[in-house]
Amino acid sequence: MSTSTEIPGGARKAQTYLPEATSREELLDFAELMRELEAYLSQGASRAALVDPDGNARPIPDEIFRILDQVTNTLAAGEGITIIPQGATMTTQQAADFLGVSRPTLVRLLEADDIPYTMPGRHRRVQLEDLVAYQTKFLAERRAALRELHRTSVESKIRVGDPREVKRVTELDAE
Structure with a gap:
């Protein structure tokens, strides 16, 4: 579930994401995958990547990987997360x-x-x-x-x- 809130003073919006009860197992599995991936990446120089439908891989920047890891763990714990632009x-x-x-x-x-x-x-x-x-x-x-x-x-x-x-x-x- 996702809700959007207008931040006064600008066009940027805060976005809140709440875990849905039906996706709890999926979130827990993904959080475990993220932990395994992080452990694997810490042993070598390789980086996580997204793969498009054509099979082309694009590395995920470390900062985005850390954000994804934090969001995943928070949602898997049953908590919501709000993303707010820094200039809000x-x-x-x-x-x-x-x-x-x-x-x-x-x-x-x-x-x-x-x-x-x-x-x-x-x-x-x-x-x-x-x-x-x-x-x-x-x-x-x-x-x-x-x-x-x-x-x-x-x-x-x-x-x-x-x-x-x-x-x-x-x-x-x-x-």
């Missing part, structure tokens, strides 16, 4: 859905200038590239904070998740 402009609800946050949370991020936006009329619009940049920055900052937390816990000899260690250190601090 999104509404605040679309942007919030993309980031996996509520619309009010997204609006707070916009008003705090964490994510650039435009207001061509009464409604805010957000560029997909700006959302991706924010997401990349946020994930990098989160990873850095987790590494720092881990480093601090190792230095303090506190094993995360072991309440006896936390209690022992707390008792020592009280003395």
